[in-house]
Amino acid sequence: MVIELDKLVDTERGLVNRKIFADPGIYKQELEQVFARSWLFLGHESQIPNPGDFFNTKMGEDPILVTRGKDGKVNAMLNSCRHRGNSVERSDLGNRNNFMCTYHGWTYDLEGKLITVPGFKELYHEELDLENWGLVRVSQLESFHGLIFANWDPEAPGLLEYMGDYAWFLETRVNPQGQGSEVVGGINRWVMDCNWKFATENFIGDGYHAAITHKSATLAGHAVLNNRQGGIDRATSDMTRSMFTTQSSPNTFRLATKYGHGAGLMLRPDGAAVVPADVSDMVADYYRKRSEGMEKHLGKTRERVGGWNAMFPNFSINSSADQIHVWNPSGPLHTECWVYILVDKAASPEVKKALKVSAQRHFGPSGMFEQDDGDNWKLSTIGAKGTIAQRYPLNYQMGINDEVLGATDDLPQRRQGWMGDTNQMNLHRMWAKLMSGKSWADIRRD
Ligand code: FES
Ligand code: FE
Numbered sequence: 001m002v003i004e005l006d007k008l009v010d011t012e013r014g015l016v017n018r019k020i021f022a023d024p025g026i027y028k029q030e031l032e033q034v035f036a037r038s039w040l041f042l043g044h045e046s047q048i049p050n051p052g053d054f055f056n057t058k059m060g061e062d063p064i065l066v067t068r069g070k071d072g073k074v075n076a077m078l079n080s081c082r083h084r085g086n087s088v089e090r091s092d093l094g095n096r097n098n099f100m101c102t103y104h105g106w107t108y109d110l111e112g113k114l115i116t117v118p119g120f121k122e123l124y125h126e127e128l129d130l131e132n133w134g135l136v137r138v139s140q141l142e143s144f145h146g147l148i149f150a151n152w153d154p155e156a157p158g159l160l161e162y163m164g165d166y167a168w169f170l171e172t173r174v175n176p177q178g179q180g181s182e183v184v185g186g187i188n189r190w191v192m193d194c195n196w197k198f199a200t201e202n203f204i205g206d207g208y209h210a211a212i213t214h215k216s217a218t219l220a221g222h223a224v225l226n227n228r229q230g231g232i233d234r235a236t237s238d239m240t241r242s243m244f245t246t247q248s249s250p251n252t253f254r255l256a257t258k259y260g261h262g263a264g265l266m267l268r269p270d271g272a273a274v275v276p277a278d279v280s281d282m283v284a285d286y287y288r289k290r291s292e293g294m295e296k297h298l299g300k301t302r303e304r305v306g307g308w309n310a311m312f313p314n315f316s317i318n319s320s321a322d323q324i325h326v327w328n329p330s331g332p333l334h335t336e337c338w339v340y341i342l343v344d345k346a347a348s349p350e351v352k353k354a355l356k357v358s359a360q361r362h363f364g365p366s367g368m369f370e371q372d373d374g375d376n377w378k379l380s381t382i383g384a385k386g387t388i389a390q391r392y393p394l395n396y397q398m399g400i401n402d403e404v405l406g407a408t409d410d411l412p413q414r415r416q417g418w419m420g421d422t423n424q425m426n427l428h429r430m431w432a433k434l435m436s437g438k439s440w441a442d443i444r445r446d
Contacts, residue, residue: 035060205423260312260430262423
């Protein structure tokens, strides 16, 4: 099938064809051109602290086994036996010396090397080349303050170049005081009836929806511990107006990086409280110390930053509760959502527990905001499927001509205001580049 990408994503006029959210041919090409060539989140190093620890995860639709070897290094490989393709490890996580496939017994070590084949002598006459039949390893594997990312494409830029200015923001969430962070509790996983891109583009720049979509949850009293931006009247019917008027505040801005990542951010205004309202003395004390620790480690500006964001193509960490979202594609009309709760390593066990409980109320299957969002994305996906609907593009024209402000000593290149469709268009521009089959060398030259 020939896909005319320039007709699907029109960055000049701010128009996107609905087909990109529903077409099975486009979806198949996405797995090949986007997910097999981008940096994808695998998990957190705190999930595998000891040699022999492992967890199962996904890259696109491929099952991935992540292990910590005896040498302490992290490995990532396809969880698919080279004999007939069965999984070599069925558990979500655990500790092993090696992985024996339950079909015919081929056995692999923690690095994925094939070490034992039943009948090697009697049936294979010792002619099977064990060296060449190990598990398929990812091409690139890197960590960012404990977050593990991998890429199948050896030509893709390294993780830090790929992140660009997104790393400026991400470090504030994952290494606030220089002591790192850790995942607590299990991973919430469920399937939503929506295309994965509706989720990414919502988190990458759609602050616009919050005042309407999440208004009832907010009016019902839903709040999260970590939401300390201040300046937003979240608890009254004035929320919509107060979110929109902050657009012109110099404290709000949005990032759109060269490889498709983005964020809508706000600096906590001078004089706004560091400690959330109505919290215990223990939690208040934590936030005061965290604020001091962050300022020392990351500087005055980054201590104050927070907001929505996403890293291309399917990763986000919401700063209102430090929950990692990963939207794994599962067909054009379904997304497998994985949500991790991340806490500051410097926090006490009691504070970590309080943060975990607060986060679970926010995002995840039981989360107030998650349910609001998911319902909209499902209906948007239905709205992208129809024959007639596909004749009418979607509108991405908010602020698309807003000028870019150059980087300063303490702020990266950005645009004024935290809302606008520039981040979403930047995401779709990157998507279209990869989908067109352009090499990474060409994309880097662009
Ligand atoms: Fe794994 Fe045969 S499929 S040993
Ligand atoms: Fe939302």
